[in-house]
Each structure stands twice: as structure tokens, then as C-alpha cells.
Amino acid sequence: MGDSSLWRTNKELAEIYDRHVKTVYRICFIYMKNQHDTEDMVQNTFIKLMKDNTKFQSEEHEKAWLIKTATNLCKDHFRSWWSKKRVSMDEAPELAVDTPLMDDALKMVLELPDKYKTALYMYYYEGYSTVEIAKILGKKESTVRGYLHTGRKLLKIEMEGDGI
Numbered sequence: 001m002g003d004s005s006l007w008r009t010n011k012e013l014a015e016i017y018d019r020h021v022k023t024v025y026r027i028c029f030i031y032m033k034n035q036h037d038t039e040d041m042v043q044n045t046f047i048k049l050m051k052d053n054t055k056f057q058s059e060e061h062e063k064a065w066l067i068k069t070a071t072n073l074c075k076d077h078f079r080s081w082w083s084k085k086r087v088s089m090d091e092a093p094e095l096a097v098d099t100p101l102m103d104d105a106l107k108m109v110l111e112l113p114d115k116y117k118t119a120l121y122m123y124y125y126e127g128y129s130t131v132e133i134a135k136i137l138g139k140k141e142s143t144v145r146g147y148l149h150t151g152r153k154l155l156k157i158e159m160e161g162d163g164i
Helices: 010-032 035-051 059-079 104-111 114-125 130-137 141-161
Strands: none
Touching: 010 035, 010 059, 010 104, 010 114, 035 059, 059 114, 059 130, 104 114, 104 141, 114 130, 114 141, 130 141
């Protein structure tokens, strides 16, 4: 088949990009919390796609692969010693792509620890079931349900504290 980096045609890559770039951007923004780093991670996710030869069975399979890849790349970014900075949502610039309404609830979700915010975002904003989230993240369903339960509890405490 030749060069492994050319498994997909430019047309196929462009179609996958168009279908899923907004989702990948939102997932990366959950972690990076600023436009510049988010755009870098989105780019890295699609570069990884270009080099990967996974045969997708459906658009949902594509989306799940991209979410897991984007999540892992963002987590890896924060594991490195030179990149420990994060900004608050107040410092984040206007988002470059259409994103869900940045209401107070979403801001609070973004401030949660990674495992909780990823599960809550995927459940409430992307519409995945706990079974699907578990498969995408490579976790047990009970673990994902625990993340959702704890995340909701943390949000409730935060919202009550803010008088919302």
C-alpha cells in the first residue's frame, strides 16, 4: 500500500475534519482553556489522524477515535514539565469556532478536575451514554458513572455556593 501516512486521501481527511472539527475543538478547549493551545491540540489531533491507519466503521467511530486522541494529547501536554500553566475562563479569548453557549454551568464544568469534566461534557454536551463514554475513554462503565456522580455533586456544591 506504500507510505503509511497516506492511508486516507486529502478529500477523506477534509471530510472527516469538516464533520468533527467543532467537537475536537470543544474537547481540546476543556483541557487547554485558551484559544492558542486549543488550536495546537486540534492540529495535533488531525496530524495524528493523517498518520493513523485505523479503518473507521462509521462516523461515530471516527468521532470517538478523535475524542479519545484529542483527550490523550491534551493530557500528555500537561504531563510535560514545561507546560503547567492554565488560565481562568475569564482570561480566555473569544472562541474561534461555534461553541455551546458559555454559560455559568459550562464554566463550572470546565473548572472541574479532568476526569469529571470530560465525562460530564461528553454526557451532557455531546450526548454520549455512559456505555459509549466508557468505551471511548477506555474505562469501566461503573467508573464513568462514578465520575458523573462525583462531578454532579461538585457542581451542585459550587452552584449552591454561588447562589445559582
